[in-house]
Amino acid sequence: MNSDKEYPSALHVQDGVDQPAQVNPYLQYTPIFKPQTYTVEEYVQGITSGDRVFLSRAITLIESNLQKDYQKAQAILEACISRACPSVRIGITGVPGAGKSTFIEAFGKYLTSIGRKVAVLAIDPSSERSKGSILGDKTRMETLSTDENAFIRPSPSAGTLGGVARKTAETLILCEAAGFNTIIIETVGVGQSETAVKDMVDFFLMLMISGAGDELQGIKRGIMEMADAILINKADGDNVKKAELTRTQIRSALKLFPLSDSQWTPEAHTVSSLQHNGIADVWTMIERYVAFTKNNGYFDKNRTLQWQKRFHMFMKESLLDAFYGNENVKENISRVQQDLLNGKISPYQAGTKVLDDYFKHKED
């Protein structure tokens, strides 16, 4: 359950998650590791006073799948919701190789330099430590991770997208209660996780690099349309011209899309995370976006909608989990599947058979 256990020990010092709480000097031979148990009030007090040890521990509780941790985690969360500071939540996506870590490092350092407190979270349901998952290797953000105004939290252990998204959304609130007013949620540009991130941020940023004319290959369909801005990264050295060209192409493509509900026109810019070119402009743009959407009411409306959407999404996922996790259902599905694929029955007839049995058993 303790998802941090597999990280290099140096990280534990920063996060404080696995640190021994208090060692009893009289019990030399008991295991050193014995985390102290705090009350909900102590947690909340610790988090809101900005104590990152408490923040990290509380996040570990949220990420825990143990029933005993669940109640406490929810109580802490409930107390933190009303204590969350006003924030800007930024989602960042991009295919592997687009330079997300380097960008977040440069962007995050810039943000703390102008006095903002930055928390970096990740959504990556496919995450496996051994495959070098996003944020798994914190050394990729060496400077940012030692910044006292930054807090970096790797993706929770691999799980369903719904589960990971839920944990990230709850972690976000704890970070805001701890005073982090700029939340960056990173995701990798594959699969459905972009939609999950889009649904928990105010601003959605897509990172890409210029290539040989096939810049958009590899980007999952529909992701470009979700972006509030597209950054062409690595616009440095020999790459500058190519990056400018790509930016022009992207700008024309973006013009073809209708405006989203925010009424914001998506922008395309080049940046060099390496040379820190354009990094400050990214924040200026986000500030413009926030002012624009706060002014037209979209900012608040969007957060309320996201909040409600997650409520319904959670219920939906739970219902489906209960259904598909049911042993009778599993058996019946594999039974009707054959007739379905052989074209003997319609999808509706097959479905009715499974459902009838499910609801009959429910009512028993």
Place this chain on the structure above:
Amino acid sequence: MNSDKEYPSALHVQDGVDQPAQVNPYLQYTPIFKPQTYTVEEYVQGITSGDRVFLSRAITLIESNLQKDYQKAQAILEACISRACPSVRIGITGVPGAGKSTFIEAFGKYLTSIGRKVAVLAIDPSSERSKGSILGDKTRMETLSTDENAFIRPSPSAGTLGGVARKTAETLILCEAAGFNTIIIETVGVGQSETAVKDMVDFFLMLMISGAGDELQGIKRGIMEMADAILINKADGDNVKKAELTRTQIRSALKLFPLSDSQWTPEAHTVSSLQHNGIADVWTMIERYVAFTKNNGYFDKNRTLQWQKRFHMFMKESLLDAFYGNENVKENISRVQQDLLNGKISPYQAGTKVLDDYFKHKED
């Protein structure tokens, strides 16, 4: 339940749905309208022999929400599945004004002229007769509707998208059992219905017209990426140049998207439904697509996937309908909603409250 009742009587002659079956001459004062009741075997025999009266009646049974019709409709459907002829299923979308009816009329006439049998169905969950819903006014396809090798069926009465989609998907099978080897499913370019259509066709066509540079405005985001081809309609008279320009723009935009699973490169063409320019080419393109995807295995794979997807979608929708239709759930949702919007509880805490109560009652 008889969704044809509101159509002009002339249509009834063609469809034969509401025609009196046999009038008993000895009972002068009984109502003339008394549809004869046929057995499932008679229906199936009628449909597969190409009798459009039986086809229309069977579709009416499918569209009926009466329990007594349901069993019979499903039995007919089951018998028809294995008797469906090999077909090409084409989805057509486009904003109002793009000229969908005129195009379908021209395209449909061309198809029957080369010996194909064409069925035109519609998905339009928001359909209300009074608002001139798609296909509601059959006179818009005057020539096609009197063609003996064409069968036009308006959208089923307004209902949920799931319900309408289901009825259309089942109707499609009956049409194929009746020998219609080219199925056109029309939808209007708004909302989620495109996804529903995409999920029941082999080829997805998007119709648009050239405008003042804002051609894509009004098109729901993401729809362009679903299209296997985009037709710029009304490329006639003064419009030809503008249409060509739009086609060029669309072509560059399409290039930016990654290939879909079919490996087919989406095409953009201009057509004039009025002058019949480019109409034959549309069919040639679709034939090319069919050959291409049959060759790479996508055609069959896609149909199997659609079939399975609809099976799961139907179960999912049914589960959610049962949940959201539950009186306790409705009450609990409105109760937690307030705390949720006031930021007192998280979406997950709110959801847990509703779910706990639902499953508790289910087990009672």
